[in-house]
Amino acid sequence: MDDTASKENPSKDFNKLDLSQLQGFSFGTQWTQDKGAARGQHREDRGRRDDGGAHRESGEARRDRRNFRKHADTGRPQPPPHAAAGEGGGQQRHRPERAPRRDFHPGAAAGPRGRGQGAPGGPRRDFRGDQRRETQGGERAHGQGERGGFFRGGFHGRHDAQPEQRGAYISPYFNVIFYPEDGGFSALAKAIRSSCRTYELFEIARVIVGKTDRFVAALQRKSPGGQHPGQPPQPRKKTPAAGTGNAAPATAPETGAPPPAPAKPPPLALSLPDGLPFENEDAAISHVLAHHLDKFFDRAEVEVEPPKGNFLVINKCGVTGELLGPPNYHRYNQIVQQHHAARVARMPFEMFRGRIETIRDPEVVNQWLEKMKKTTRYAWKLTPPAEGAGPLCFDSFDDARAYLLANARDKVVKSVETARLHGKLLDTLPQGEIRRAIEGALERQRRFPLDTANALRGRLRREGFTIFKKGSKGISYVCAVKRKFRVPGQAFSDSIGALIAFIE
Numbered sequence: 001m002d003d004t005a006s007k008e009n010p011s012k013d014f015n016k017l018d019l020s021q022l023q024g025f026s027f028g029t030q031w032t033q034d035k036g037a038a039r040g041q042h043r044e045d046r047g048r049r050d051d052g053g054a055h056r057e058s059g060e061a062r063r064d065r066r067n068f069r070k071h072a073d074t075g076r077p078q079p080p081p082h083a084a085a086g087e088g089g090g091q092q093r094h095r096p097e098r099a100p101r102r103d104f105h106p107g108a109a110a111g112p113r114g115r116g117q118g119a120p121g122g123p124r125r126d127f128r129g130d131q132r133r134e135t136q137g138g139e140r141a142h143g144q145g146e147r148g149g150f151f152r153g154g155f156h157g158r159h160d161a162q163p164e165q166r167g168a169y170i171s172p173y174f175n176v177i178f179y180p181e182d183g184g185f186s187a188l189a190k191a192i193r194s195s196c197r198t199y200e201l202f203e204i205a206r207v208i209v210g211k212t213d214r215f216v217a218a219l220q221r222k223s224p225g226g227q228h229p230g231q232p233p234q235p236r237k238k239t240p241a242a243g244t245g246n247a248a249p250a251t252a253p254e255t256g257a258p259p260p261a262p263a264k265p266p267p268l269a270l271s272l273p274d275g276l277p278f279e280n281e282d283a284a285i286s287h288v289l290a291h292h293l294d295k296f297f298d299r300a301e302v303e304v305e306p307p308k309g310n311f312l313v314i315n316k317c318g319v320t321g322e323l324l325g326p327p328n329y330h331r332y333n334q335i336v337q338q339h340h341a342a343r344v345a346r347m348p349f350e351m352f353r354g355r356i357e358t359i360r361d362p363e364v365v366n367q368w369l370e371k372m373k374k375t376t377r378y379a380w381k382l383t384p385p386a387e388g389a390g391p392l393c394f395d396s397f398d399d400a401r402a403y404l405l406a407n408a409r410d411k412v413v414k415s416v417e418t419a420r421l422h423g424k425l426l427d428t429l430p431q432g433e434i435r436r437a438i439e440g441a442l443e444r445q446r447r448f449p450l451d452t453a454n455a456l457r458g459r460l461r462r463e464g465f466t467i468f469k470k471g472s473k474g475i476s477y478v479c480a481v482k483r484k485f486r487v488p489g490q491a492f493s494d495s496i497g498a499l500i501a502f503i504e
Helices: 002-008 035-052 126-137 180-193 200-211 281-291 332-343 349-354 363-371 397-407 433-447 450-462 494-504
Strands: 176-182 213-222 268-271 297-303 312-315 323-325 358-359 374-380 415-418 419-422 466-470 473-481
Touching: 002 363, 176 180, 176 200, 176 374, 176 433, 180 200, 200 281, 200 433, 200 450, 200 473, 213 268, 268 281, 268 419, 281 332, 281 397, 281 415, 323 332, 323 363, 332 349, 332 433, 349 419, 363 374, 374 397, 433 450
Parallel strands: none
Antiparallel strands: 176 213, 213 419, 268 415, 297 374, 312 323, 312 358, 466 473
């Protein structure tokens, strides 16, 4: 009975838990702990280990087993190991024995990051500008600069770098040799004789290529079998060694047939009115017709009847703005080609055709008709007209061109193996491979005139000059007096004998 009554009416303190004993109980990691305090305590413990705690009770210095590169310049004073601790010597200290960063300068009186004595930190790549200049000068390689570190990224991120100096252009298609101009060489030879001095052969060569009016450039095509720059070398056939039983004769190939003759390079085209070389005859003829047509024809503007037809649109040059004509005009293609050759020859023809604009305006059509009322008439002047007859005239440029090439082609263009160009004409030479080849060769000879000096030897010997070498480097000299060696026991005059004795 009592047990039943106690279960139905329990007391207030029945089954009550005492939670005061669980205040110190921990369910796991204390995530709410102050991280800053823990980090400071960790650094303090690490500083005590570095300063010499339980690890240095024996008095021996702790050995650093970290793998770092020692700077090559061991003569410079190294920063003290406690330099990174700061002036105040606080608890936050940097490890002095840590491997140097990429911007660490062991020779400078600075902290571990190069900003000053005791500085806590600094930029890691504050020396990239100096390092780049030193690397370009050849003193460092692979991105290693004065401070002994390597960095990723190369030489990017700087805008004050000097442009890379490249060598002079070497043409894979033409050979160029410079010879002295006749008038200038005569004056030079006279000056050498009158001065009674000995000159270096290279100095004379530099004088000749120094100005364009002193030399003549000899241009010639390279052999087609020659290897162009940048082309991989051709593999050579292995020949059996001498003395073996299967040795083949060196003069005959395996098939027994003679070796094929090297292909002959195509000739150059020379413009006869001014002597400029071109790669083909078409380029030379176009140059003559554009610049020297007056030597073959007399041109005059005459009044003619305008073209007749139904013209609705007019094509206009998008480069020069000149009206070309309607596409249904029978001379339209001729006008387009003539305008391209005379006005925009440097632009490719297909690109020029893409720049042509079409205008549908009656006023523009009338403007073109007024323009076509005047035309250029070409009168042939090389052959005098017959008695009582007028000169031979052509109202079309194509007709005049065809007549010129049919009757006086030998006065327009000529095919040559070697073209000689005077230095004065270099500025008038059109842009192209020939001009680039000459300018590149001229720049190389002005730096080191070896080919020009070799071309001068024969010319100087024919003029009676003596060329000899002297010194350990074998420098060539030019003198107007032939040298004579003194024979032992040979007698000289008193003045010459005194001079020789003084020199000796």
